[in-house]
Amino acid sequence: MERNVCVIAGGMSKWGVREGSQRDFFQEAAKACYNDNPQLNPKDIDGLLVASAYTERTSYQTHLAPLVAEYAGIKPKNICARVELLCASGSSAIILGYSMIKSGQADIVMIAGGEKLYTPQKWEVFYSELASVDHDWDGAQGLGLPPPVFAMVAKQHMKQFGTKKEHLARISVKNRRNSATNPQAQFQKPVTMEEVMGAKMIVEPLTLFDCCPITDGAAAVVLAVEEKAKTMTDKPLVYIRGTAQASVNNMSANMPTWTTWEALKIAAAQAYRKSKIEAKDVDVAMTHDCFTISEIIEMEDLGFCKKGEGGSFVADGQNDLGGRVPTNTDGGLLGCGHPFGGTGIRQGIEVMKQLRGDATQQVPGAKIGLTHNLSGFIAAHTVLIYGREAA
Amino acid sequence: MTTPGISILEGRYMVTMDLFPQQSKEFNQIYPFYQYLREGRLTTTKCKDCSAEPFPPRVMCPECYSTNMEWVDWPTTATVVEVTEEVVGVPLGFGRAPLIHALIDLEGKKNFFVRIINCQAGELKAGDKVKLAVFDVDPVPQDMGREVVEIPRVFYAFEPVK
Numbered sequence: 001m002e003r004n005v006c007v008i009a010g011g012m013s014k015w016g017v018r019e020g021s022q023r024d025f026f027q028e029a030a031k032a033c034y035n036d037n038p039q040l041n042p043k044d045i046d047g048l049l050v051a052s053a054y055t056e057r058t059s060y061q062t063h064l065a066p067l068v069a070e071y072a073g074i075k076p077k078n079i080c081a082r083v084e085l086l087c088a089s090g091s092s093a094i095i096l097g098y099s100m101i102k103s104g105q106a107d108i109v110m111i112a113g114g115e116k117l118y119t120p121q122k123w124e125v126f127y128s129e130l131a132s133v134d135h136d137w138d139g140a141q142g143l144g145l146p147p148p149v150f151a152m153v154a155k156q157h158m159k160q161f162g163t164k165k166e167h168l169a170r171i172s173v174k175n176r177r178n179s180a181t182n183p184q185a186q187f188q189k190p191v192t193m194e195e196v197m198g199a200k201m202i203v204e205p206l207t208l209f210d211c212c213p214i215t216d217g218a219a220a221v222v223l224a225v226e227e228k229a230k231t232m233t234d235k236p237l238v239y240i241r242g243t244a245q246a247s248v249n250n251m252s253a254n255m256p257t258w259t260t261w262e263a264l265k266i267a268a269a270q271a272y273r274k275s276k277i278e279a280k281d282v283d284v285a286m287t288h289d290c291f292t293i294s295e296i297i298e299m300e301d302l303g304f305c306k307k308g309e310g311g312s313f314v315a316d317g318q319n320d321l322g323g324r325v326p327t328n329t330d331g332g333l334l335g336c337g338h339p340f341g342g343t344g345i346r347q348g349i350e351v352m353k354q355l356r357g358d359a360t361q362q363v364p365g366a367k368i369g370l371t372h373n374l375s376g377f378i379a380a381h382t383v384l385i386y387g388r389e390a391a
Numbered sequence: 392m393t394t395p396g397i398s399i400l401e402g403r404y405m406v407t408m409d410l411f412p413q414q415s416k417e418f419n420q421i422y423p424f425y426q427y428l429r430e431g432r433l434t435t436t437k438c439k440d441c442s443a444e445p446f447p448p449r450v451m452c453p454e455c456y457s458t459n460m461e462w463v464d465w466p467t468t469a470t471v472v473e474v475t476e477e478v479v480g481v482p483l484g485f486g487r488a489p490l491i492h493a494l495i496d497l498e499g500k501k502n503f504f505v506r507i508i509n510c511q512a513g514e515l516k517a518g519d520k521v522k523l524a525v526f527d528v529d530p531v532p533q534d535m536g537r538e539v540v541e542i543p544r545v546f547y548a549f550e551p552v553k
Contacts, residue, residue: 057407120396126482127408136412137447140546141492141506142477142485148492149504151475203477203492252494253446253503 004390005101006229007238008222009037010349013114015217015337016186022052022059022116022218023071029112029218029342030072039232040222042072047079047106049097051089051113051341055082057128059116068112072220078106086132087290088245088373089113090219090344091382095243097223107225108232111348113341114218125214133377134251147211149252149377150291151203157259157293158205160308165205167311168292169196172209174320175289175328179335181360186215186337210292215337219345221352226390238355240384241368241391242274247380255378264301264374264381271370272303275385279303282385283366284354285325286347288374289332295319298372299327302383321361329354329361344382347371351386404532410484411528415542418533421448423462429545433467433497433523436460446501467523469495469549472502474515495521495549509550521549 011032013025034042050065061067065080079100083093090113097109117125129144143149157163173193179185191209199208229237246266249255256262272278279302287302289295296310304325305313313319319327330336330350333343351369353359369386385391394400406413414425424447427434437444438452439459446465451458476489491507493515507515508524515521526548530541 123483126480127410127484130410130482134447138504140411141504141548142482142490143492143504144480144482147480148475148477148490152473152492152494152504155473155475200479202479203475251447251503253501255502258494 003102003104004226005098005223005240006226007240007348007352007386008224008229008233009033009040010219010221010345010352011036012184012219012342012346012349013217014184015215015339015342017118018216020116020216022055022061022114023067025114025116025216025218026068026112027071029114029220033110033220033222037222037233037235039234042074045074045108045110045222046077047097047100047109048072048074048076049079049093049109049111050082051084051093051111051345052082052115053084053086053089053340054115054117054128057131058119072110072112074110079109085380085382086375087288087338087340088344088375088380088382089341091347091371091373091384092245092344094221094223094240094344094348094384095245095382098240098243101223101225107228109223110220111223111345112218112220113345115339115341116216117214117339118216138252138377147203147206147291150293151206153258153297153378154205154291154293157297160259161311163296163311165197167296167315168210169193170314171289171292171295172196172334175332175334176209178329178361179331182330182336185331185335186213187331187335206291209334212290212333212338215339217337217339217342219342219349221345221348235358236356236388238352239387239390241277241387242271243384244268244270244274245380245382246270250377250379252377259297260307261297261301261374261378261381263379264298264372267381267383268302271383271385274391275387276391277368277385281368282325282370283368284329284351284363285327285370285372286330286332286350287327287372289328289334290338290374292334294374295327295332302370302372321363326363329359329363344371344373347373348384348386355386355388409531411544411546413531414544415531415533420450424448425545427462428525428547431467431523431525433465433547434462435465437463444500446503465500466498468552469497469521471515471517471519471521472496473517474507476512491515493521493549506548507550508548515551520552522552524548524550
């Protein structure tokens with residue numbers, strides 16, 4: 001018999017420039033997750049996957065999963081391991097947890113992800129980021145987690161398709177307005193078009209509000225096999241319908257094209273096929289807005305609009321509340337911040353709430369939700385499809 | 392060298408804090424790349440079986456999976472496809488802002504990211520020619536039996552052709 005997988009609880013710590021340690025944030029996220037579903041007995045969780053990218057660098061801690069299990073008060077018996085794919089670590093762990101339940105290797109799996117990125121001396125954060133791309137080649141050229149890469153993408157997209165700085169700014173304004181409604185988000189204050197357009201330069205053409213910040217924090221969800229999920233929550237069930245992850249290059253020399261993200265198109269096609277849906281069926285999306293230009297390209301390569309029309313799609317409000325596919329309704333990376341391992345899980349939580357019908361900025365009648373992460377040097381793309389019904 | 396807050400690390404080398412790759416044969420099988428770089432040559436590995444020229448250089452061909460690789464010279468001049476200047480967030484070790492980044496076309500071989508040095512802010516534009524620039528970086532103190540041997544190192548960027 002087909003085993004279907006549901007998301008039955010989710011919660012996150014406050015994200016931002018936080019006082020505290022990585023292990024503090026994992027406890028806060030676990031507590032928020034348990035609070036989200038009081039019917040869940042944490043002692044029943046039989047698997048734990050922990051997503052964290054910089055744990056060795058900024059917390060000097062490997063073998064993180066048993067530590068998190070100990071602090072979260074759970075004793076996994078089917079899996080207890082860490083997953084790392086930088087910015088997509090959280091989504092990768094959800095995919096693996098889903099696969100374990102689907103295949104019968106586990107029944108109830110917690111996915112927890114997060115980072116303590118701020119170090120006592122701030123220079124170390126930027127220095128550590130050189131490890132995020134191919135360190136010996138692109139990293140040694142001074143590319144970290146890279147505004148310069150996305151600046152180059154933005155320049156080429158502007159040249160090729162006529163995308164304007166105003167289009168980028170619309171994304172900042174939308175996502176910061178959304179994060180202002182999310183008490184867990186790093187940024188609680190909306191920004192105006194004028195503020196965004198007049199902001200200080202980071203890497204031309206990207207200015208301050210085009211770039212997501214550095215963030216401390218954690219998030220957690222619990223997945224369960226459908227039969228058990230039905231007994232463990234009174235809320236509407238949210239299913240994972242299908243997932244995919246693709247990579248076609250890593251180092252800059254092997255990037256096939258800069259303004260069309262091949263790996264994203266591959267991952268999206270795979271995820272849609274497995275989920276038995278098409279792009280037009282997606283009601284709400286959390287996409288990887290690490291930089292404003294990313295969200296524009298994602299609208300195109302996820303198939304929400306035609307190639308090259310991402311700028312006007314956004315400018316027309318088509319990915320805003322009330323539009324064709326409301327995107328980053330909780331504030332996205334630009335508003336919530338981006339503790340790498342936590343982000344895919346944060347996206348999953350917002351989609352879970354949207355499909356349950358209890359999101360702060362609810363998309364009326366949302367039945368299909370999508371999450372997307374890109375990671376590294378735009379080197380891997382991860383797409384998950386959630387639904388009110390199994391695929 | 393002192394490391395504030397960690398007095399026991401005074402004078403110690405930490406590979407995890409190094410900006411640049413290891414270049415000795417004990418720690419890197421593609422060490423000839425750096426030897427050639429020292430001679431002003433930009434090289435990669437070519438597969439003797441299928442003629443692919445993957446970059447960065449490899450031990451195994453990613454196209455036909457042969458390990459029958461040889462070193463070949465690549466051009467040392469290129470055309471700038473796009474250029475941008477990083478004003479905020481320049482990592483330690485890459486000088487004062489702005490850090491100039493360019494996507495270059497290496498005479499049809501590959502397009503890739505390089506750091507541009509010996510160049511004023513605002514000077515470089517798309518279509519300009521740039522050339523390989525090799526410079527010394529910190530040597531690595533490497534344990535060799537009871538001795539500590541300093542392994543000299545170089546790295547590369549590109550600079551405007553003037």
